[in-house]
Amino acid sequence: MIRSEAVEAAFRRVPRHLFVPAGTSIEEAYSADAAPPTKKDVEGQIISSVSAPFLQAQMLEQAQLHPGASVLEIGSGGYNAALIAEVVGPAGRVVSVDIDPDVTAWAREALDASGYGNRVETVCADAEHGLAGSSVFDAIIVTVGAWDIPPAWLTQLDHDGTLSVPLRMNGVTRSIAFARQADHLASTSAEVCGFVPMQGLGERRERVLQLPDGHGRYVRLRFDTGAPEDPNLLDGVLADMKVRVWSGVEFPNGVSFADLHLWNACFLPGFCKVAADEGTELAQDRKSWFPFGCVFIDSFAYLAVRPAMDGAGIEFGAGAYGPNGEQAAAAMVEQIQAWDRRARRGPVPTFGFWPDGSDRSHIPDHVALLEKHHGLVTVSWPRASRP
Structure with missing residues (x-):
């Protein structure tokens, strides 16, 4: 999943073992597909974890970060924010927000212990409404499973920015990198993924x-x-x-x-x-x-x-x-x-998000339509037609 020198350098520099729970073996800490849980609910369901390295690399590459970029991470844990800080460099800005105070406290402690405490700002808040008083960001990286894309995220995304989000579409999730295209979002890449679901106002219970x-x-x-x-x-x-x-x-x-x-x-x-x-x-x-x-x-x-x-x-x-x-x-x-x-032998599907108020007359006839609270998701298989 690592395709750039900047992302490779970040993975080599950030000590992942300092961000996983005590007692986690070195082998598990650095396993490419291990996601050690950091918190479970009363029923034993995982509600926070350190995402698997392959997923983090995948989303960092999708976001196309550059030195000096400002990045909002939605869903904290510390490690991924430290990776982002390495990629954007000292001139960049990284803000990591999570609704759970236990998670943000964990992230702050791990960031301080690993030397990244002064390079990442951690905020305890529900990101559904964005960050009060914050400027726009060059990239927003969502590290929890989202069912919808709230208006606040689009408000705080720079006009030329990238939104990378694990978007759930009728129970099936893709990590999608979106860029603005006129009044809607169009995917620039999409990858198979799985994330713990979002909490708070953006939660969608099955x-x-x-x-x-x-x-x-x-x-x-x-x-x-x-x-x-x-x-x-x-x-x-x-x-x-x-x-x-x-x-x-x-x-x-x-x-x-x-x-x-x-x-x-x-x-x-x-x-x-x-x-x-x-x-x-x-x-x-x-x-x-x-x-x-x-x-x-x-x-x-x-x-x-x-x-x-x-x-x-x-x-x-x-x-x-x-x-x-x-x-x-x-x-x-x-x-x-x-x-x-x-669809099987054709190009990979592409995705769009049409927020409320956008001109949906431009949506092609052949796409799948998935209604959300704040807009409409489209899924298109080139050369495919709706069954």
Whole structure:
């Protein structure tokens, strides 16, 4: 993920082990994909962590920082702010804001201990409304999962600045670098990522449906949007016979198909994420499916896979439960095939954000539309057409 000398130099200089919890091994502290948690909620869910180095490098490169730049980081931890300080240099300005006083206290302590305390300003506040009295920034880097882009961020972003944000789109997240284009934002790059969700006014809670298996265990369906109007129709659905429908769409091992999930998030009605307790039928067959699905009236389907290409790849399909399981599976398979025909081999998708008040008459007809509180997100696969 490191593509520039400036970002490489920052990673070589900043001592990451001083920013992780006590007792973290050196191997974990410097592992490229480890994200040591720094705080959990009362239910044991991680609400703050030191992001994995590969994600931090990815977002630093996306932001295209330069010496002397002013940068606002939304979501503190200390380490990433220190990396930013190295990239922008002594003439730059770095402000790191977090809603949680425990997190900002942790960040200040680690920054002081590592010698960056006088190069990073830490602020405890809800960034939904921006920073009172602060000027505009050349870049805003959001290090928590955001469901929306509030107006304050655009107000405090310089006209030629870059906003890098892990944006959640119907449950699927991409780290997107946005630049202004007339009255809206257009993506300059996008990468697969995962972040703990934002807290405060910008928080967006998923709706969770728990489907009991009759033995004290559950399959959980998580909806970002589009939850069923009558979830009671799914009562007892796991008792129905499971069906599977295969798409004929094959994919070689070792090649990412993450854009299939994004396609389904945009175009598959009733799209949701799926999780299964240990001991459920789904959990016992965990290697044959991925945690994405859809609801169709009184039934639900999930993304299934089976070996293909003489063991060198997989075939996509759908498993389903419920009286209308075959229709639910068919709906998912239809979108798998649509993605394969219209988007799989084309250019990567691009993204736009059209804030409230922008001229939406310029939005192309072929894009996916995702409504937010403060605007509209568009997702476009070049040469693809809406299913």
